[in-house]
Amino acid sequence: MPSSRVSRPKHFLVCEPRHFAVEYTINPWMHEDTQVDVDLARGQWAELIRAYRAHGHTVDSVEPVAGLPDMVFAANSALVVEGRVFGSLFHAPQRRPESTAYETWFKNAGFDVQHPESVCEGEGDLVPVGPYILAGTGFRTTPEAHHEVQEFFGVPTIGLQLVDPYFYHMDTALFVLDDGGDGAEANIAYYPEAFSPGSREVLQRLFPDAVIATRQDAMAFGLNSVSDGRHVFIAPRAEALADQLTRHGYVPAPVDLSELHKAGGGIKCCTQEIRS
Numbered sequence: 001m002p003s004s005r006v007s008r009p010k011h012f013l014v015c016e017p018r019h020f021a022v023e024y025t026i027n028p029w030m031h032e033d034t035q036v037d038v039d040l041a042r043g044q045w046a047e048l049i050r051a052y053r054a055h056g057h058t059v060d061s062v063e064p065v066a067g068l069p070d071m072v073f074a075a076n077s078a079l080v081v082e083g084r085v086f087g088s089l090f091h092a093p094q095r096r097p098e099s100t101a102y103e104t105w106f107k108n109a110g111f112d113v114q115h116p117e118s119v120c121e122g123e124g125d126l127v128p129v130g131p132y133i134l135a136g137t138g139f140r141t142t143p144e145a146h147h148e149v150q151e152f153f154g155v156p157t158i159g160l161q162l163v164d165p166y167f168y169h170m171d172t173a174l175f176v177l178d179d180g181g182d183g184a185e186a187n188i189a190y191y192p193e194a195f196s197p198g199s200r201e202v203l204q205r206l207f208p209d210a211v212i213a214t215r216q217d218a219m220a221f222g223l224n225s226v227s228d229g230r231h232v233f234i235a236p237r238a239e240a241l242a243d244q245l246t247r248h249g250y251v252p253a254p255v256d257l258s259e260l261h262k263a264g265g266g267i268k269c270c271t272q273e274i275r276s
C-alpha cells in the first residue's frame with residue numbers, strides 16, 4: 001500500500017563540520033585519541049543537507065568557528081517555537097562559546113534570544129510535540145531550565161528522566177514522527193530503557209501508539225532521526241526501526257553520519273529546527 005503520510009516543509013539551521021574533532025570526552029561515545037577524518041565528516045554531512053533540500057526543506061547554515069569541534073551539533077544551540085528563541089547554556093565549558101556563535105546568527109536573522117539561567121542544551125533535550133514540550137534531564141539540561149522553558153513559551157513542559165549515559169541527550173533516545181501540525185496525530189518513536197520507570201509510564205500515557213525501538217536501533221543512532229511527517233532521515237544501521245517505520249506508513253531516507261557518531265551525535269544532533 002503506498003504511503004498516505006504527508007510531508008511538511010521545514011526550516012533547518014546547520015553548521016558544517018569544518019573544524020570537527022574529538023578533543024575532549026563529555027559522553028561515553030567520545031574517546032581520547034580518536035582520530036577523525038574531517039573530509040569524510042564533511043562529505044557525509046553534505047549528503048544530509050542534499051537530502052533535506054531534495055525533499056523540499058529549507059536549510060540555513062551558521063559559519064563554523066575554529067576551536068569549537070562540536071559546533072556541528074546545531075540542535076544544542078536553542079529551541080525555537082513560533083519564532084521565539086530560547087538559547088543554550090552548555091554543561092561542558094568547552095562548548096559554552098558555541099552559544100554566542102549561534103546567537104549571532106539568530107540576531108542577524110532577526111530573532112531575539114532568551115538566555116537560560118540554568119544548564120540547557122536546546123533541542124538535544126527539548127522536544128516540542130503536539131501541545132507539549134518534552135524535556136529530558138539527568139545528564140545535561142536541568143529541571144530548573146525546564147521551568148524556564150515552560151515560563152518562556154507558555155507551553156506545558158513535561159520533565160523526563162534519562163538514566164543511561166549512552167543516551168545523555170533525549171534526542172538520542174526519542175524523536176518526533178509527527179509533530180501534530182495540520183491535523184495529523186502527534187506521535188513519537190523512542191527507546192523506553194533510556195528513561196526512568198516513571199518517565200516511561202508518562203510516555204506510554206501520552207503516546208500509546210508510539211513506535212518502540214530496541215537498544216540496537218538506539219545504539220545505531222536510529223532515534224537521532226528527523227521526520228517531516230512522511231520521510232524519516234535515519235541512520236542506515238537502524239534497520240529494524242526503519243522496517244517498523246515503513247510498516248507505519250513512513251518513508252525512511254537513510255543518511256550515514258558514522259564519522260560524527262564518534263562524537264556521540266547523528267542526524268538530529270546536526271539539525272536545529274526553526275519553527276516560525
Ligand SMILES: NC(=[NH2+])NCCC[C@H](N)C(=O)O
Pocket residue numbers: 026027030070073075076095123124169171172263264265266268269270
Ligand atoms: N543533540 C545532540 N545529541 N548533540 C550531540 C552532541 C555531541 C557532543 N559531543 C556533546 O557531547 O555534547
